[in-house]
Amino acid sequence: MRQRKAKNMEERLTALKHYLIETPGEYKGDWHSVFENKGPLYLELGCGKGQFLIGQAQANTDANFIGIEGQDSVLLRALEKTDAAEIVNIRFIHMFVRDIRDLFGDGELSGIYLNFSDPWPKARHAKRRLTYGEYLVRYKQVLREDGFIAVKTDNDGLFDFTLEEIERLGLEIKEMTRDLHSSDYAAREITTEYEDKFRSAGKNINYVLL
Numbered sequence: 518m519r520q521r522k523a524k525n526m527e528e529r530l531t532a533l534k535h536y537l538i539e540t541p542g543e544y545k546g547d548w549h550s551v552f553e554n555k556g557p558l559y560l561e562l563g564c565g566k567g568q569f570l571i572g573q574a575q576a577n578t579d580a581n582f583i584g585i586e587g588q589d590s591v592l593l594r595a596l597e598k599t600d601a602a603e604i605v606n607i608r609f610i611h612m613f614v615r616d617i618r619d620l621f622g623d624g625e626l627s628g629i630y631l632n633f634s635d636p637w638p639k640a641r642h643a644k645r646r647l648t649y650g651e652y653l654v655r656y657k658q659v660l661r662e663d664g665f666i667a668v669k670t671d672n673d674g675l676f677d678f679t680l681e682e683i684e685r686l687g688l689e690i691k692e693m694t695r696d697l698h699s700s701d702y703a704a705r706e707i708t709t710e711y712e713d714k715f716r717s718a719g720k721n722i723n724y725v726l727l
């Protein structure tokens with residue numbers, strides 16, 4: 518969903534630009550130089566207003582996190598919340614990603630989170646879904662061998678599609694449930710803004726870990 522433009526967007530983004538990586542391609546293969554610690558690096562693609570990433574960063578202070586978000590008004594909220602919480606181990610990239618390999622070197626990431634990705638319900642838009650098979654292959658390339666892809670979605674159609682793509686590629690599923698918050702995995706979960714919204718409306722949350 519498109520957000521309304523925030524007031525004084527450019528000024529507010531500029532004031533928080535120390536959290537923003539403006540030329541991310543330059544750090545490909547060298548992301549650790551951006552952070553204070555040398556811990557593992559995790560990415561949320563389509564991070565929205567940042568609730569999940571901030572929760573992860575607070576719970577895992579030895580690790581580093583990158584949020585990529587294409588919508589500026591949404592990204593601004595993520596930057597403001599990160600600043601208010603005085604988080605040091607998150608950076609953001611402002612873009613709609615096309616090819617993740619432009620940003621990260623082979624094996625550079627330890628995990629990729631795809632939380633409530635846009636479902637693109639029309640069949641002719643299937644290749645825009647962030648779990649389209651060719652994207653999964655690219656994610657695998659920038660992940661360490663033991664790295665993971667974690668997908669959460671309220672959208673049952675997107676989840677079915679994702680499972681079909683996983684099967685088509687012969688990828689291994691490590692964990693899977695169609696009702697995350699009634700499952701054994703619930704206790705460790707850090708929720709996203711969309712997740713809270715759908716849960717409070719009684720919607721089951723689908724989850725798969727590769």
Ligand SMILES: C[S@@+](CC[C@H](N)C(=O)[O-])C[C@H]1O[C@@H](n2cnc3c(N)ncnc32)[C@H](O)[C@@H]1O
Pocket residue numbers: 518562563564565566585586587588591612613614615632633634635709710711712
């Ligand atoms: C439905 S929202 C979910 C936000 C957040 N992950 C959550 O669960 O609350 C999806 C977000 O992904 C962003 N997005 C979609 N495709 C993207 C892409 N290719 N690169 C960066 N951001 C993207 C959208 O702008 C939107 O803010």
